Amino acid sequence: MSTPTPTPAATSAQAPAAAFGSATSAGTAASASAAASVNITPIFVRLKLSLLRNGLKGSSMRKVAYFGALAFALVIAFLATLGLTVLRGNAHAGAVVVLLAAITALCWTFVPLFFATGDETLDPTRLVMLPLRPRPLVRAMLAASLVGIGPLFTLCLAVGSVIAVARGAAGAVAAVLAVPLLLVGCVALARAVATANVRLLTSRKGRDLALLSGLLIAIGAQVANFAAQRLFQTGGPEKLEPAAAIVRWLPPATAVGMVDSASEGSYGIAAAQLLITVAALGLLLWFWERSLTKLMVTPDGSTIAAAKEKKNPAGGAAGGGWSLLPDDRTGAAAQRVLRYMVRDPKTKAAWVSALALGLIIPVVNAVQGSGSVYLACFASGMLGLQMYNQFGQDTSAFWMVAQTIASTRDAYVELRARALALALVTVPFTVLVAVVTAGLLGDWAGLPGALGLALALLGSMLCTGALASAHLAYSIPTDGAFKSVAPGQGALAWAALLGGLLASALVSSPLIALAVYFSSTDQKSLAWILLPLGVAWGALATWAGLRLAAPTVVRKLPEILLAVSKG
Secondary structure, eight states: OOOOOOOHHHHHHHHHHHHHHHHHHHHHHHHHHHHHHSOOHHHHHHHHHHHHHHHTTTOHHHHHHHHHHHHHHHHHHHHHHHHHHHTTTOTTHHHHHHHHHHHHHHHHHHHHHHSSOOOGGGOGGGGTTSOOOHHHHHHHHHHHHTSSHHHHHHHHHHHHHHHHHOOHHHHHHHHHHHHHHHHHHHHHHHHHHHHHTHHHHTSHHHHHHTTHHHHHHHHHHHHHHHHHHHHTSTTGGGGGHHHHHHHTTSTTTHHHHHHHHHHTTOHHHHHHHHHHHHHHHHHHHHHHHHHHHHHHHSOOOTTOSOOOOOOOOGGGOOOGGGGGSOSSHHHHHHHHHHHHHHHOHHHHHHHHHHHHHHHHHHHHHHHHTOOOGGGHHHHHHHHHGGGTTTTGGGGGGHHHHHHTOOSHHHHHHHHHHHHHHHHHHHHHHHHHHHHHHHHHHTOGGGHHHHHHHHHHHHHHHHHHHHHHHHHSOOOOOSSOTTOSSOTTOHHHHHHHHHHHHHHHHHHTHHHHHHHHHHHHTTOGGGGGGHHHHHHHHHHHHHHHHHHHHHHHHHHTHHHHHHHHTOO
C-alpha cells in the first residue's frame, strides 16, 4: 500500500498551519516563561493592601470603624502581651502559653470558615483563569495572608508567649525561631483548610454547614467557661499541666513548647519539637499546594443539581401561619424577613448561633448550680444582635426595597415590620429561656425581675440595631460561605456590633441599676416591678429607635444601597 504523496495545494495549506502552530507553541512557551519569571508575591501583597484601601473609600464611617477596630485590637494585643510577660518566672507559664498557642491555632483553623474574616484573595477560585503555577501562588497567598489585623494580633501573642518562657541563650535562639514558625503555621493552617473546603463552602450544602458555627460557638464558650473556672480555682494552673504535656507535641504549639524545653536545658526535646514544627509546616504547605492544584484544574460541580420546582399556592396568596400577619406592607416585609431566617444559609446560621448560645449558656450554668436567672439577659442580647445590619441581608436586592421608600413614614414602616418579625421569635424565646433557667435554679421569685430586664435589653437592642442598620450598613457576600462581610467592611461590622452592645447596655442602665439596687439591699420581693417596667421600657426604646432611624434611612438610601451591594 503506497503512501499518498502530498499535492502542492495541500503542502501550501499545511505550511501556514504549521507556522501558526509553531507560533502558538512559541507564544505559549513565551507566556509560560514570562509568567514563571514574574514574582507575584509583591503583586498579591499590593492586591491585599489595595482591597483594604478601596474598601475604605467613599465612607468616613468605614474608616473610623476600621481604624477603631485596629486600635482596639492593638490595645487588646498589648494587654495580652503584657499579661503573658507578667507570667515570666511562673512555674506554670509553659503550660499556659502552650495551651494558648493551641487555642490560637484552632481559631485560625475554624474562624475564617464561618465568620467575618474573609477577603477576596482568600478565594483561589477567582484566580483560576490566570496563568499561575501552584507553588508561586502558595507563596504569594501566604504572604498576602500575613497582612491584616489578625496576623498582627497573633504576632503579639506569639511574642508575649516566648517572652514568658524564654530563658538563657538557648531559649532566646529558640524564641527567635518560634515566633515566625507559630505565625506562619497558623496562617498556613487556615489557608490549607479553607482551600481544601472551598468547593464545599461555596455550594449550597456547604453554606448550610455554616449552621455548625452556632454549635461551635456554644461548645467553645462552654469549654472556655469550664477552663476559666478550673484555672481560677485553688491550684488551678496545676490542672493545666496534663493537657499541656500532650499539646506541646502538637504543631504549631510545638514552636512555643520548643522555647520552654530549650530554656530548661532539654535540648534534645527542643530539637525534636523544632523538627515536628518544621515538618508539619512543610506538610501543610504541600497539602495546600496539592489542594490548590486540584482546585485549579477541576470543574466546579457543586451546583449542578437544580432545585426542585415547588408549587405555589393558588393565586400566590400566603397560607398557613402567614395569614396571621397584617395584610399590608408590614405583613409582607415581616414575612420576607422570616423567610430569610429559614431559607438564606447565612441568615439561618446567624439565627442558629444566637439561639444555641442563648439557650446553652444560661441552662448549662444553671445545671452546674453556679448560674443566675438574670443570665436570661444573655439570650436577649444574642437575639437582639440579629437586628443589626437589617439591609445587608438583602444584598443588592435591596434596590427593590429602596424603590418603595419615598418618605420617612415608608422607612419607619419598613423598619417596624423587620422589628416585628424579630420580636415574633425573640420575645417567646427569651420568655422560654428565663422560665427554664428559673425552673432549674428554683428561683421563681427572681423570674419577673430577670424577665423584665431581659425584655428591656431586647428592646434597647432593637433600638440600637435600627440605628446601626441606618448608619453602619455593610454587605454580606453571597458567593462564599467563609465570607460574612465584604472586603474592607469587617471593621464596620465589628464596630456596629460591639458599639451596639455597649449602647444597649447604656440605654437599659436605669433598669440595670434598679435590679442591682433590689439585689444589694435584699429587697428581692420588689423585683417584680421590673417586669412591667421592662416591657414598657423595651417597647418605648424600640419605638424611639425606629423613629430616630427612619429619617436617616430615607436620607442615606443611595449610600446604604451602595454599601450592601458590594458582595
